[in-house]
Amino acid sequence: MxxxxxxxxxxxxxxxxxxxxxxxxxxxxxxxxxxxxxxxxxxxxxxxxxxxxxxxxxxxxxxxxxxxxxxxxxxxxxxxxxxxxxxxxxxxxxxxxxxxxxxxxxxxxxxxxxxxxxxxHSPAALEQHFVPLVQRLAGGDWFTSRASACGLFSVCYARVSAPVRAELRQHFRALCQDDTPMVRRAAAYKLGEFARVVEVEYVKSDLIPMFVNLAQDEQDSVRLLAAEACAAVAALLPAEDMEQLVMPTVRARATDTSWRVRYMVADKFDMVVGRFVELQQAVGPELARSDLAQIFQALLKDTEAEVRAAAASKVNTEGGEELPYEAFPGRSSLVLQHEA
The missing domain is CATH 1.25.10.10 (Leucine-rich Repeat Variant)
Structure with missing residues (x-):
C-alpha cells in the first residue's frame, strides 16, 4: 500500500x-x-x-x-x-x-x-494497575518474574491504602522465603530499600524477621546481601530496639563461615556504628565495649586479608571516629599490626 x-x-x-x-x-x-x-x-x-x-x-x-x-x-x-x-x-x-x-x-x-x-501513577491508579502487576510478578511461575518483583515494592507501598500495604508485605515475605536462591538474593538486596518506606511498627514485626532469616540463609550470597541491608535497617529503629533486633545478626555475620559475608560486615561497619553509638548513649558504654569492640577486633584479626583491610579502612571514617578509643582497647595497635 x-x-x-x-x-x-x-x-x-x-x-x-x-x-x-x-x-x-x-x-x-x-x-x-x-x-x-x-x-x-x-x-x-x-x-x-x-x-x-x-x-x-x-x-x-x-x-x-x-x-x-x-x-x-x-x-x-x-x-x-x-x-x-x-x-x-x-x-x-x-x-x-x-x-x-x-x-x-x-x-x-x-x-x-x-x-x-x-x-x-495516582494512588488510585497504583492500586488499580501497578499493584496487581507487582502481585502477578511476585506470584509468577518463573524465578525471573519473582526476582523482578522485589524491586517494585518500595515505589508503590507508601501511596496505597493500609489493606493493600498489608498484602504487599505478605508478598515480600513470600519472596524472602522463595525456594529459588536468586529470588531470595533479590529480596535481600531490596530489603533495606523497602524498609525505608514501611512503618516502623511493621519494620519491627514483619521486616526484621525477614532480615534475620535472610541473614541465616544457607546461601552465602544471600547472607552477604542481608548483611549489606543491616545499615539501612539499623537506621530505622529506635535506639532501644537495636540490641534485641539487630545486634545478634551483626554479631553472627561478623563470624560467618564465608569471608565474603564477613567482608560485607567490615565494609558497612562505619555505616551502622552511628546508630550503635546512639544506643551506647541510651543504655551506657558497656554495649559498645562488649559488642562493638569484639566485632571490630575480630574483623581486624580476620584470617582473610580483604576482611582485615576493609575493617582497618573504617578506623578513620566519620562513623569510626564516633566511637571512643576507650571502647576499643588495643584498636590502635591492631590497626598498626594490620598495616605492618
Missing part, C-alpha cells in the same frame, strides 16, 4: 515501517527502529500510540537482548507520548513482559522503567 494513496494511508505509514523494520533479519536495523520509537509515537499521536503502538510492542516482545534492552529503556521515557500520567498504566503491559525475560540486564532495565512509570 503506497503511503501517498490517501490520508488514511499516510497515517498508517509510521507503524507499517516499524513493523517491517522489526521483522528485518538485520539486528542493527531492528535496534535502530526501536531507538526511533519516540519519533514514531510523535507521528502517531498519543491516542494511536496507546491503542496501536503499545499493544503491538507488547505482542511482539521477542528479539535479541540488545533490542529488548533498548525497548525497556525507551518505554521508561514514554509518559508524555501516551498522554501523560493519567495514561501511564498503558505502558505497564510491555514492561511487565520485559521484566520476565531471562537476560538480567533487560529485566533490570524493565524494572527501572517500571519504577519511573510508577511515579506518574
Amino acid at each position: 503506497a503511503a501517498s494513496d490517501s490520508g488514511t494511508d499516510d497515517s498508517l505509514y509510521p507503524i507499517a515501517v516499524l513493523i517491517d523494520e522489526l521483522k528485518n533479519e538485520d539486528v542493527q536495523l531492528r535496534l535502530n527502529s526501536i531507538k526511533k520509537l519516540s519519533t514514531i509515537a510523535l507521528a502517531l499521536g498519543v491516542e494511536r500510540t496507546r491503542s496501536e503502538l503499545i499493544p503491538f510492542l507488547t505482542e511482539t516482545i521477542y528479539d535479541e537482548d540488545e533490542v529488548l534492552l533498548a525497548l525497556a529503556e525507551q518505554l521508561g521515557n514514554f509518559i508524555q507520548l501516551v498522554g501523560g500520567g493519567e495514561w501511564a498504566h498503558c505502558l505497564l503491559p510491555p514492561l511487565e513482559s520485559l521484566a520476565t525475560v531471562e537476560e538480567t540486564v533487560v529485566r533490570d532495565k524493565a524494572v527501572a522503567s517500571l519504577r519511573a512509570v510508577a511515579a506518574h
Whole structure:
C-alpha cells in the first residue's frame, strides 16, 4: 500500500515501517527502529500510540537482548507520548513482559522503567494497575518474574491504602522465603530499600524477621546481601530496639563461615556504628565495649586479608571516629599490626 494513496494511508505509514523494520533479519536495523520509537509515537499521536503502538510492542516482545534492552529503556521515557500520567498504566503491559525475560540486564532495565512509570501513577491508579502487576510478578511461575518483583515494592507501598500495604508485605515475605536462591538474593538486596518506606511498627514485626532469616540463609550470597541491608535497617529503629533486633545478626555475620559475608560486615561497619553509638548513649558504654569492640577486633584479626583491610579502612571514617578509643582497647595497635 503506497503511503501517498490517501490520508488514511499516510497515517498508517509510521507503524507499517516499524513493523517491517522489526521483522528485518538485520539486528542493527531492528535496534535502530526501536531507538526511533519516540519519533514514531510523535507521528502517531498519543491516542494511536496507546491503542496501536503499545499493544503491538507488547505482542511482539521477542528479539535479541540488545533490542529488548533498548525497548525497556525507551518505554521508561514514554509518559508524555501516551498522554501523560493519567495514561501511564498503558505502558505497564510491555514492561511487565520485559521484566520476565531471562537476560538480567533487560529485566533490570524493565524494572527501572517500571519504577519511573510508577511515579506518574495516582494512588488510585497504583492500586488499580501497578499493584496487581507487582502481585502477578511476585506470584509468577518463573524465578525471573519473582526476582523482578522485589524491586517494585518500595515505589508503590507508601501511596496505597493500609489493606493493600498489608498484602504487599505478605508478598515480600513470600519472596524472602522463595525456594529459588536468586529470588531470595533479590529480596535481600531490596530489603533495606523497602524498609525505608514501611512503618516502623511493621519494620519491627514483619521486616526484621525477614532480615534475620535472610541473614541465616544457607546461601552465602544471600547472607552477604542481608548483611549489606543491616545499615539501612539499623537506621530505622529506635535506639532501644537495636540490641534485641539487630545486634545478634551483626554479631553472627561478623563470624560467618564465608569471608565474603564477613567482608560485607567490615565494609558497612562505619555505616551502622552511628546508630550503635546512639544506643551506647541510651543504655551506657558497656554495649559498645562488649559488642562493638569484639566485632571490630575480630574483623581486624580476620584470617582473610580483604576482611582485615576493609575493617582497618573504617578506623578513620566519620562513623569510626564516633566511637571512643576507650571502647576499643588495643584498636590502635591492631590497626598498626594490620598495616605492618
